[in-house]
Amino acid sequence: MEQHYWVAWSQIKGVGPSRLKKIWHCFGSMERAWQASGQELGAVDGLGDKLIRLILAGRSPLDPERIYHEHLEKNLQFWTPADPEYPKLLLEIPSPPPLLYYQGQVKLLENQGQIPAIAMVGTRHPSEHGKRWTARISQALAQVGFSIVSGMAQGVDGVAHSACLKTGGRTIAVLGTGIDQIYPASHRNLYNEILAQGLILSEYPAGTRPDRSHFPARNRIIAGLTRATLVMEAPSRSGSLITAHYAMDFNREVYALPNSPEQQAATGCLDLIRRGAGMILGETQLIEELGGLPQLDAASPQLSLSFPEPTVEPTPQPSTDFRQISPELLPLWQAIAPEPTAFDLIVVQSGMGADQVSATLLQWELEGFITQLPGMRYRRL
Structure with a gap:
């Protein structure tokens, strides 16, 4: 219902x-x-x-x-945030799509965040340098098990999807149209390949035609689905920088491919690096760094806002005796994963007020139960 x-x-x-x-x-x-x-x-x-x-x-x-x-x-396949299949990482962002339409091959472990996904975005008019490195990085990530997420646009997006598919990898396309619309039309074969081997997503119902206003909003979904966004090549006014800024707002990692300042197509990437984005210096280096990204706790429950009575699962005891925690605070304790968990997500999963959560987290941090990480994220010790 x-x-x-x-x-x-x-x-x-x-x-x-x-x-x-x-x-x-x-x-x-x-x-x-x-x-x-x-x-x-x-x-x-x-x-x-x-x-x-x-x-x-x-x-x-x-x-x-x-x-x-x-x-x-007209819309048989879609998820809402209340559905257990809804992509878990999207629930962390401030504006998760209320209806997320899908078509293709669904992997529930991917939706639960247990299969890592990386966004690859960039200009619609990449240089040979940008195309070559996009293909190299996409294939390398796919071969070690990352899903590649992009927007099926011309240029970097198309290269990222295609390279991933060629190596037998998993790719997700997030559209700014309905999932039944192929845009650009030249990507018809790519669209069909993604349906057979990956997944197509959109927040727009079937029949929605391309509209310029849809694509910036679409970019928040690309960033929200993934733990890291790679900007492979982008001039200073590229729409792919919107995806990078969303990723930063969501406390996700951002990497950019460097190139000469003389290359106009690289100016956006260089500015991201100047602002603190990681540099892509090679496949091995990147995979090592991405391997250190926090993953969602496989045992953490799907977000549910019907607030059922909590079931206390056994948890490893930290060095401090967490049994000192009073029973009414157990839902809050369960909401904090061993991996970094966003403050907003803790508030939602615990069912407690933000002020009470904040005060309790501070107390627990002083007592050695948890630690705070950058971006208002917390994890158990």
């Missing part, structure tokens, strides 16, 4: 992915939120009186069950 209400909420104008996530967080269920009064909606951060009136007026004539079944006529 939750899917019915996610589809219905997606029809309300003025309520985008960021606001929908806040609504979900506040009510724990989109069905419950649909039935909420205007006063109850006022508890959602960022919903002012004007928008609440628009929501109440917009949902009044809508029947969620009818809308859902009409939606299924």
Whole structure:
């Protein structure tokens, strides 16, 4: 039933992915939120009186069950954030797509973050240097088990997908159109190869044609699906830099391929390096560094905002006796993985208020239970 209400909420104008996530967080269920009064909606951060009136007026004539079944006529395959198959890394970002359409070969371990995925992006007009290094890096990463994520655009995107497929690797294309649209048309063969060997994703329903405004928004999904973004070649005004900036905002790693400052196609990469992005100096060096990236804890539960009663799983005892933790704080303890976990994700999984979480984390850090890492991430000791 939750899917019915996610589809219905997606029809309300003025309520985008960021606001929908806040609504979900506040009510724990989109069905419950649909039935909420205007006063109850006022508890959602960022919903002012004007928008609440628009929501109440917009949902009044809508029947969620009818809308859902009409939606299924053209969109059979999609996930919502409440579905266990929804890509786990996307739940960490501020604006996860409320409806994520898919087509191709689904790997649930990949969705759970247990198969590492790396984004490769860049200019639509790469130099021979950019093409050569994109192919080399894509093939090298695919051969050691990384999934390659890109946007199926001309240039670097297409080279990254194709090189990955040639070596028998796994690739994911995130489109700025509906998943049934092939754009650019010259990538028809590539599109079909990805369907057979990888996955095609989009937040736009079937039939959505190319629109310039869709592609910058699409880039947040590319960055959100992956633990690191590689910018292979980009001039200073390249759209691929948007992906890199999203990755930085999401506390993900960013790497850039250097080239001579005389090469206009490299100026965006050089600026990223100046701002602190890692340099791609070769396949071996890059794979070693990517191997050190934090992976999601395979045992951590799928994010659920229905807040069921927590099941206490046995956890390794740290040097400090964590049994001192009071029973009411056990959900918070379980929300912190042995690998770095984002603060926002801890708040959601624990079901506790941000202020209480922050104060408790500080106390636990002083007591030696956990440690804080850059980017407001925490892990158990």
